[in-house]
Amino acid sequence: MRAPVRYGPSVGVDVSTPVFEGPIDLLLHLVTSHELDILEVPLAPVVDAFVATMQATKDRYGLEVLSEFLLVAAILLELKSQRLLPGPDEVDPEDELLGWEERDLLLSRLLECRAYAGVADRLVQMAEDAARSLPRLTGVDEGFVVHAPDLLEGVTPDRLARAFLRATAERPVQRVDLSHVTVDTLTVAEAVDELVVELPRMRSTTFAELTGHLAARIEVIVRFLAILELCKLGRVQLGQGQTFGELSIEWIEGAELVGVGVGAIVLDEYNG
């Protein structure tokens, strides 16, 4: 979770769900400002929109926009997964203490992030003000004798060639990686790997059952994203009877025949 995106150009990727249609960053804003209940927003269409956007319009949007889209989508997923997770009935006092500690840390991080997000607005304003005034760049008039020291001292043809490459290099693209949302734990890809072994054995399970043994919230979120990945790949069927209901997961028969490991699955699926 993180401060809502409150400025800057719209991410520009639209999503369409039964309760909301429009730019995804607006969706996040509505959810974080409590104008829309995240539980009412099915996120599968968001994921679909992401995949479709990736495939259709990679060139049009550029990776920066897409990774921002992914980030927003991930935040939505994280919010929803938090709301979906059933709270434990009985809490070990020690666990509770840990929970408070974790919460305090999270809270201070959030507050700090909010401050930076707020000041970023101000920085943009300052840059825009500063840009209203252009600097003088004319330099010394031709008439002057400039005893030019050899500025090229130490510059070899080799350094020049490297400088050319640097200068003409494509602007760096941001790596779009689903592991963005996991700080340093299991990646989503690894979780998918794990689940394609586990789920065929279980055939049918619930999300709570699947993640009951996990202690860290982030681990649960990673499983949630992995499940969505598998759903997107047509490997599992997800069901949710009612808004606060259990999320049921059903492995689709025959799906395990394809490939071993996520690398194989992803390549088999999408290269065609």
Next chain:
Amino acid sequence: MTEDELRRGIEAVVMVAIEPVTPGLMAELFEEPAERVESAARALAESYDRDRRGFVLTKIAGGYRFQSHPDQALYVERFANRDVSQRLSTAALETLAIVAYRQPVSRTQISALRGVNVDGVVRLLEQRGYIEPVGRAEGPGQAVLFGTTDLFLERLGLASLRDLPPIEDYLPGPDAVVELEDRLRPALGD
């Protein structure tokens, strides 16, 4: 050197410079104390302001330079046919703000704060020349530490980092804190 001579010297040198000229450098050129140069430059800047000149003498990134007056932006932009500066994404801006206020700071520290991988954004900011490596952390790994550049100051029109707006002013108020706490509660199940 009389005050008048000093001002003339500053006007001449700053006029031919393509980068902000520090009082230290001018002190060497004029063989005068830097404080004297500084106060003469300030007096000049004020006089331009008072006389409503079309240009200003501003202190940017530690040095003085001539710039067009902001209220002449319309003509100057029309003249220079300047394209609007490329806008940074929200992610890049927030990362830049963290570097500005937390410098020197490592990638890992930024990631921990933002909760996402920031490698791409850091690289982008470095390529744009807004941040640069300023050292290495002690301890294992010796992570590269980043700080902001003079170009960053220049783009923001700041004389120094001390002129950044105080971050305290941007901390959410008590209401927001309570609201955030409320939102965290269901997440942690208590």
Next chain:
Amino acid sequence: MTEDELRRGIEAVVMVAIEPVTPGLMAELFEEPAERVESAARALAESYDRDRRGFVLTKIAGGYRFQSHPDQALYVERFANRDVSQRLSTAALETLAIVAYRQPVSRTQISALRGVNVDGVVRLLEQRGYIEPVGRAEGPGQAVLFGTTDLFLERLGLASLRDLPPIEDYLPGPDAVVELEDRLRPALGD
């Protein structure tokens, strides 16, 4: 536009201009008759003279520009020659590399590649004699095209431009490309 506004506009535009600005161009910018612009510019030049400024507004090649006052030459020269131990900045070196490999090339083309305004850097390289105008582009505007000089070849120890290292040698090999693709594949999910 009042006389005062016109003077401020002239001051602003001429301050940021690299080349002398003609009264005709300013007349267009300010939507005022060229004669009015011309007389306002003359009045400004006289006032700088009267106020004993360290700079002058001169008419050169049919246009106006700011220059340091001739009697400040001592300081300006000291300033211009200060950087005895200075090396080319990264920005300047990259610009020089673009001119070397892409010549003849215009300022605008370099700017487009580097993503920033390069006027100052191009001027510096020209002043130091490493690049020079070698022609003009066809089409509207007829931008000046730059190429490298003999001095450049001499300083780099090259007999001719043909001896520049082939840029292909520096491009990442097929292995690196495959590795990059692998890294992007899961990310792009296709």
